[in-house]
Amino acid sequence: MKRAKEADAVSFTALGGGAEVGRSCHILEYKGKTIMLDAGVHPAFTGLASLPFYDSYDLSTVDVLLISHFHLDHAASLPYVMQRTGFKGRVFMTHPTKAIYRWLLSDFVKVSAGPLEEGNSELYSDEDLNSSFNKIEAVDFYSTTEVGGIKFTAYHAGHVLGAAMYLIEISGLKILFTGDYSREQDRHLHVAEPPPTRPDILICESTYGTGLHQPREEKETKLLSLIHGTIRNGGRCLLPVFALGGTQELMLILEEYWSKHQDLSGVTIYYASSLARKCMAVYQTFINMMNDSIKQQYARTKVNPFQFKHITSLRSLDKFDDIGPCVMLASPGMLQNGVSRQLLERWAPDARNSLIITGYSVEGTMAKHIITEPSSITSSVNPEVKIPRRISVDEISFAAHVDFKQNSEFIDAVGAAHVILVHGEVTNMGRLKSALLSKYAKQKGTHEEVRVYNPRNCVVVRIPFETQTVARTKGGLAAREPNPHERVSGLLVQSHQDFGLSLVNQDDLEALTGLKEARVMEKQRVVVNALPELVRHYLLSMFGTDLADISPTEWVVMQLVTVRFEKANNYSVSWAAGDSSDMLADSILAVLLGVDSSQASVKLTSKQCGDHTPPIPKESESSTDANITEDKKDSNNDVESDSQANLQRGDTRRKQLCSLLVPHFGDTFNATNSTVEIDGHCATIDFDTLHVESTNNTLKNRVQHILDLCASLVEPLSSSL
Structure with missing residues (x-):
């Protein structure tokens, strides 16, 4: 069985990541279900200012929270949500993401904790982190999970190890959330692939807008050339990186290059990140979740690709012998603080040194600022101190995000009718939207039209969605x-x-x-100043053979409504709720309420006095003549009396009809003029013939129908007069 198409609306709200990069958090609402996508922080801010706009939404209504990957701008506020808000839902992420999540956020608590406001020195504590970790549920790629009518499946996103795109389904509506994703083949990650089914809505990143990446081979060649040239000149090369993600890819590239160039054997490659060191075991463990290239390499050599020969972990700068050329991969990638910032300030005055920005730089960070090659930079220890910048600065993006070509091709392959852009600075996002609308301009107004949205934070997007339910x-x-x-x-x-x-x-x-049938019983009591015999007479006049006697004081009408005399002129009307029984009960109540005011009640309850019965005259010729004369007089009196009775009955029927028409038409009914006037159209009622006249057929038919119903109710009462 199929039902006709119904229109409903899915609601999308960005609490973070709307027209910005950072603090990604999105809310989906449909059919009474709520899904939260990611819970990050903004790298350019600290404390409460770095959080998504959680205060603008009731997080207690969220059913499911899906984390796309472990980067801070997508996952770092998760313990805050789970432990310090009204959130009651379930949290899911992939196994590699959960394995790294704990180390990553533990490091975040130590590095970024600072005074937020009086009485609250941190977003969350280690205890909050540990408690939230135990509540997180891990899912496998390509497996479908269902929670209370919400289905979702994780697919490889190619951004970092464990990064997932989620295909979500609620009551036939399919939504694909890409998170951060990459379509570029690298040394260890899967390339993001479109899901096997076409979604209705695509929520995708717009990080690079309409920008285009260099081909992979050109980027690697340029990177290695700059590094090799710096070393030849006796300089040091600084690569600020995120501890996890692109760092491991750069390590694989450098390890391969060093093994092919013997002249570099005396130059050490360092990675200065305790977090990267701790999580290296995760990369060594989850080889089976990486691409075929690295799995084949592992099967062929029996050597774990993440056990490096030419790369050394630097535990502390205090133990770093800063003498001679070297390559340093140091976190954090935005150069806001930590080891990468310390080394930048130390090496910036020396022109032999080089700085290579390999990731995406967020507005407001030192990484974004230094790309402009300022003459000096501000000391992180003392803002009043200016450090001269002579170090060379280059930007070679190895950030695992799609460029315009890759993003556009993926959007085509997915084929969603609605595209919501997130995770992009306002300019890049706007350019991408314009480019996509231009691309799909020929489809506008057709059933293949593609609608593109670029909402800002806290702006609700509602998209109508039609389904044909089976x-x-x-x-x-x-x-x-x-x-x-x-x-x-x-x-x-x-x-x-x-x-x-x-x-x-x-x-x-x-x-x-498992459902049980139940009936709603209705009951009303009315006061009628009449004995049961009289009430039964009126009910019998109205419903005839449809009235069944249960007892002298109880009757059932049409086997649906029970009328019962209780005590002291109280009558009850009871019935099982339903369209037919409700209408019938209304009719019965109208009859009962009319018994007191009806003049027929007086006739029906009056009796002749036996002592004053007039004698019947004897039959005789004279009496016969007298009777004929008297009969003529009586006949004339009867005609006159009948005329008055008819007028009285007509007047009574008119009043009764008017009393029933007022509830139907209210102020639009004029009893004096016998008219109903609605929206400038007038209908005139003839109460003698019970006909309605109007130039508007719709109004005429409506009033005539109501009049006929009212007449059927009062006719038995009028006929008894």
Whole structure:
């Protein structure tokens, strides 16, 4: 069974990462389900200012939180969310991401903790981190997980080890969230691939906007040439890097180059990051989650590719013998603080040295500032001290993000009708949106139109979504296959888990769905100053054979509504709620409320006094003549009396009809003029013929229908007068 298409709306809100790079956090809402995507911090800010705009959303409503990868701008505020907000949902990430997450955030707590405000010196503590870690659930790539009607599947994103794109499905709606992703083949990671099914909505990064990357071979050649040239000149080469991700790729590149150049055997490559050292075991463990190239290398050589010969871990700058040429991979990548900043300030005055920015630089950071090649830089220890900059500065991006060509091709391959851009500075994001709209301009106005959104933080995007829902027959209805044109009826039940619809017989309801049938009983009491015999007379006049006597004081109308005399002129009307029974109960209540005011009640309850019965005259000729004369007089009196009675009945019926028409039409009904006026159209009622006249057929038919219903209610009362 199929239902017609229904329109609903999916809601998207960026709490961070909207028209900016950093503190990525997005909210999806659909069919009463809420999904949170990532929970990062902004690298250019500290403390509470670095958080996404959590105060603008009720996090207690979130059902599922999905972390795309372990980088700080995507995962560093997760313990804050889990331990210091009203968040009650479940958290998921891949196994490699969870393995690195704990080390990464423990290092973040030590390095970035600082005074935020009085009485609160940190975003979260080690205890918060440990507690949140135990609540995180790890998922495998390509496996589908379901939580309360939300289905999601992780696919390789190619950005860092364990980075995942998530294909999310809620009641037929499919959404693909890329997180940070890469389409460039490198030495150890999978290339991001479109999912096997077409999503309705694509949420993708726009980090580089319309920029284009150098070909991979050219970048490696330029990087190695700059490093080799610096060493020949007796200089030191500084590569500020993120502790995890691109660093491991650079290590593989340098290890391979050093093994091919014997003249470099005396030059040491350092990586100055305790976090990278601790997490190297994770890379050595998860070889099976890397690409085929590195798995084949491992199978062929039986040597773990992440056990390096030419690269040494530097535990502390205090133990660093800073003499002669060297290559230093040091974190953090934004040069805001830490070892990379200390070495920059130490090496900046020497022109023999070189600085190579290999990752993406966020606005407001030292990495972004130094690319402009300023004449001096500010000391991180004393802001009043200016350090001359003579070190050469180059930017060779090995950041594992897609450029415009890769992003555009991926969007084409995915084929989503709606594209939401995130994780991009406002200029880059705007340029990418314009380029995509120009590309899809010919499809505008057709069923293949692609809509592109670039929302800022806290701006809600609502996208209508139409579905054609299929209901499966179960139980007795599924016992046989119906004819193509046969109408199948039953109870339509929707599951709160997967939103699937089932059509079942009423008898199968509890067995197949666990639901139980219940009836809502309605009851009203009214006061009628009349004995049960008179009330029964009115009910019998109204409903005839549809009235069944249960007892002298209790009756059932049409087997649906029970009328009962209780005590002291109190009558109760009770029925099982339903369209038909509700309408019938209203009619019965109208009859009961009219018993007191009806003049017919007086006639029906009056009696003649036995002592004053007039004698019947004897028959005789004279009396016959007298009777004829009297009959003529009585006849004239009867005609006159009937005329007055008819006028009285007509007036009474008019009043009764008016009293019923007022609740229907309110102030639009004018009882004096017998008119109903709505939106400039007028309908005139003839209460004698019960006909309605109007130039507007719609209004005429409506008033005539209501008038006929009211007349059917008062007719038994009027006829008894």
